[in-house]
Amino acid sequence: MLISNNRQLDVLSDAQAELCALAGRRPSPDFYAAKLARVWGRAANATAYTDLPPWSTAAFRALPPTTRTDLKADPWSYVAVGWQRTAKYYETTGTSGQVTPTPRTVEDIVYNAISVAQAWRGVLADDDRVAILLPSDVVPVADLVVSVSEYLGLPHARLYPFAVGIADYGRVIDLWRTLRPTAVFLAPGVAVQLTRFLKQRNQFDDLRASVRTMMLLGEVSTEALRARLGSWWTAKVYDASYGSTETGTLAATCHRARLHLLTGANYFELATPAGTIEPLRTGARGRLVVTPLNLHARPLLRLDTGDEVALEADCPCGNPAPVITVGGRSTDVLRVHEVPLTIRAVEDLVYGATRATGYLVETDPAGRYVRLLLERDVRAERGSEPGEIDALQETSARELGLRWDVVSFVNSLPSTTKAGGSQKSWKRSNIRVVEPT
Numbered sequence: 181m182l183i184s185n186n187r188q189l190d191v192l193s194d195a196q197a198e199l200c201a202l203a204g205r206r207p208s209p210d211f212y213a214a215k216l217a218r219v220w221g222r223a224a225n226a227t228a229y230t231d232l233p234p235w236s237t238a239a240f241r242a243l244p245p246t247t248r249t250d251l252k253a254d255p256w257s258y259v260a261v262g263w264q265r266t267a268k269y270y271e272t273t274g275t276s277g278q279v280t281p282t283p284r285t286v287e288d289i290v291y292n293a294i295s296v297a298q299a300w301r302g303v304l305a306d307d308d309r310v311a312i313l314l315p316s317d318v319v320p321v322a323d324l325v326v327s328v329s330e331y332l333g334l335p336h337a338r339l340y341p342f343a344v345g346i347a348d349y350g351r352v353i354d355l356w357r358t359l360r361p362t363a364v365f366l367a368p369g370v371a372v373q374l375t376r377f378l379k380q381r382n383q384f385d386d387l388r389a390s391v392r393t394m395m396l397l398g399e400v401s402t403e404a405l406r407a408r409l410g411s412w413w414t415a416k417v418y419d420a421s422y423g424s425t426e427t428g429t430l431a432a433t434c435h436r437a438r439l440h441l442l443t444g445a446n447y448f449e450l451a452t453p454a455g456t457i458e459p460l461r462t463g464a465r466g467r468l469v470v471t472p473l474n475l476h477a478r479p480l481l482r483l484d485t486g487d488e489v490a491l492e493a494d495c496p497c498g499n500p501a502p503v504i505t506v507g508g509r510s511t512d513v514l515r516v517h518e519v520p521l522t523i524r525a526v527e528d529l530v531y532g533a534t535r536a537t538g539y540l541v542e543t544d545p546a547g548r549y550v551r552l553l554l555e556r557d558v559r560a561e562r563g564s565e566p567g568e569i570d571a572l573q574e575t576s577a578r579e580l581g582l583r584w585d586v587v588s589f590v591n592s593l594p595s596t597t598k599a600g601g602s603q604k605s606w607k608r609s610n611i612r613v614v615e616p617t
């Protein structure tokens with residue numbers, strides 16, 4: 181987040197003043213009206229929004245939502261600035277394999293970083309040393325953590341263990357011994373893989389000693405997995421944030437480990453099953469619709485995220501912004517033996533009933549056969565495995581109505597189950613469709 185001239189310094193001061201004034205408060209209707217009018221004006225410069233009527237709250241409410249399909253079909257038509265204004269350029273590959281070009285202006289970067297930094301300030305301490313095991317190239321995920329660390333004045337290092345020619349796990353460990361990180365940012369799959377790697381080399385007890393906080397991001401993480409990692413590392417483990425490359429960060433964790441919507445940086449609405457779009461309400465459920473308030477390179481109006489969310493009551497941390505749980509997308513459900521399986525259901529089983537360090541679900545295309553492969557912990561006692569499998573089958577039958585055709589332990593799973601880093605889908609990483617024999 182390098183600031184190199186007075187204009188950029190003004191952007192930084194404005195963002196700081198605006199977002200600090202909103203900390204711990206609910207933004208007013210006037211605030212939203214003024215910010216939305218400005219996004220509306222910027223969006224009009226993008227070809228996708230050339231037919232926008234003049235701004236009014238009535239025009240905003242009448243505007244049909246922008247869908248992800250629209251956006252992915254022609255992403256450049258939503259870009260509202262040229263290369264002159266572009267400060268950084270990223271690309272992301274979604275689950276469909278299609279590339280989304282992502283230019284960012286200084287405004288995009290500064291506002292997002294400060295908004296997230298304000299939330300993480302409650303989780304990170306002034307004396308934290310930050311290790312960032314996230315990819316630096318092409319995708320923006322590591323840059324955000326770097327910007328937040330810079331803004332909060334925390335010493336930090338990027339050490340992605342898959343940077344070919346630069347770093348692998350061996351190099352990460354060497355650097356770790358010097359930095360002795362207290363806060364570690366990484367994808368859940370990498371956290372599991374790193375743990376196994378350190379255990380295999382008898383270095384786990386030494387290297388986990390400095391770590392107080394683990395911030396998971398880049399992939400979906402479940403509460404069951406976070407609890408498992410927390411007990412291994414004797415650290416507090418957080419689902420650090422929720423958002424997307426298209427929108428920027430939409431929610432961030434508080435010190436109570438709950439995701440609060442970033443209401444000072446985004447205007448949120450909910451799409452209901454009836455087809456209407458309504459304002460946020462505590463206790464409501466629906467698909468999250470967002471208008472990010474500070475996007476300049478690619479302003480988005482009423483983007484339907486496709487994510488089902490539930491809004492919960494007040495959090496004891498004192499932040500009045502709604503807490504969300506993200507239910508995921510309907511495409512992320514696997515049907516086997518007529519039972520819909522979600523990542524949460526499977527990981528509650530795997531990490532709740534067994535001591536496995538990972539898993540792979542194998543099914544045939546019709547979903548009539550399902551096998552669960554569990555990865556045994558390094559140097560685990562095998563004698564307890566039959567009991568763990570029985571416990572898992574019983575819980576599964578009781579909670580999900582599913583009896584697995586086969587459950588077995590293996591020494592290690594393919595690295596695709598954990599090599600994460602960019603937003604991988606659960607279906608790609610932990611599910612394998614096999615032909616029936």
Ligand SMILES: [Zn+2]
Nearest residue numbers: 434436495497
């Ligand atoms: Zn909270």
